[in-house]
Amino acid sequence: MGSIRIGAVAAAFGRDVEAALARVATLIEHARRSGVDLLVLPDAALGGYIPEFADPDPAELPPALDRDGPELRKVAEMAGEMVVCIGFREAAETGPYNTAACICGEGLLGLHRKVHQPAGEDRVYAAGGVFGAFDTPVGRLGMLVDYDKTFPESARTLALDGAEVVACLSAWPTSITNRAPRMAQDRQSRLFDLYDRSRAAENQVVLVSSNQTGTIGRMRFLGQAKVVGPDGEILARTWAKAGIAVAEVDVESSLGAVRKVLSHLTERRPETYR
Known part of the structure; x- marks a missing residue:
């Protein structure tokens, strides 16, 4: 396979799933006009993220959706030949999970349930227990969900399983305990970029990092979607604004x-x- 066009999304998603699907449709259409083959949407795109870690109100939690339900089927229909990664709260007998799905018009290609949980998230989600790569029309892919990328072993496991592209789907906020007056000075902002570049360079893979923007509850999200080459250099980025960072990459050659x-x-x- 030659070059592919990769898009990393920074966008705001709330509780309204129908509104989220409309936004996904718009983003996919923009990506299609840009010739994107692989589009990575944020964590919790379908239904939003939790409003806080300390004491989440059960009445304010994201809806739990079935992996075989109508919502992901609609995204698959929108995707067509494009490969799309998207995050949602997954309903399951052992869950719910904070889950990333990789889909195209033919259906589900891969699924990843977030393994590593920041303090408090275990009150809302069960933890996944597997990192695995899978084959897609754009090459062998692995997925992480936000805090997973803090741990080098996560991306390394995917790379050892043959992943050439790692998609990191995030709902990553600014620092909750020590918020800086400007986002560029925020500790979590610096760490978000550091982890993206480090995971790409140490595993020599292409890393696609999406993130939420805007706010929900006490969470203020960073944006900073980007595509990172296997040498750790950023090929395209959105900074803190909403948008799609698009880069053309010959994955095998790079x-x-x-x-x-x-x-x-x-x-x-x-x-x-x-």
Whole structure:
């Protein structure tokens, strides 16, 4: 496969699922006009994120949606030949989960349930227990949901499973405990970019980072959607504003170029790690 066009979305999504589907339709149409093959929407795009961690009100939680329900079917119909990653609160017997789905017009390609949970989120979501890559029309892909990317092992597991592109879907807010007067000075803003670039460079993969914008409850989201090359360089970004960061990437060639001299995955020494 040659070059593909990748889009990372920064956008606001609230509780109204029908309004979210309308916004998704608009974003997919904009992406289609830009020739995008892979579009990564934020975590919690269908139904929004929780309003706070400390004491979430059960009456204010996102709706739990079925992975085989009409909402994801509508997104699949909109996607057509495009591959789309989108986040939602998944209804399940062992859940609910904070889940990312990868879909196209033919249906579900892959699913990831968020594994790592910040303090308080376990009151609302169950934790997933697997990181796995899967094949798609645009190559082998893996997914993370926001806090997952804080942990190097998450993306490394996907890379070792053959993921060439890692999609990180986030509803990542500014610092709740020490909010800065300007977003560019915010500690979480700096960490968000640091993790995106580090996970790409250390695994020598293409990383696609989406995020929410706007506010819900006490949460003020960062935006900062971006596409990062396997050398850790940012190829396209939205900064703090809503929009789609679009980059054209020859994934196979770019991975081959950075891994030609130094191949991080094959030069590992796992027998020495504790």
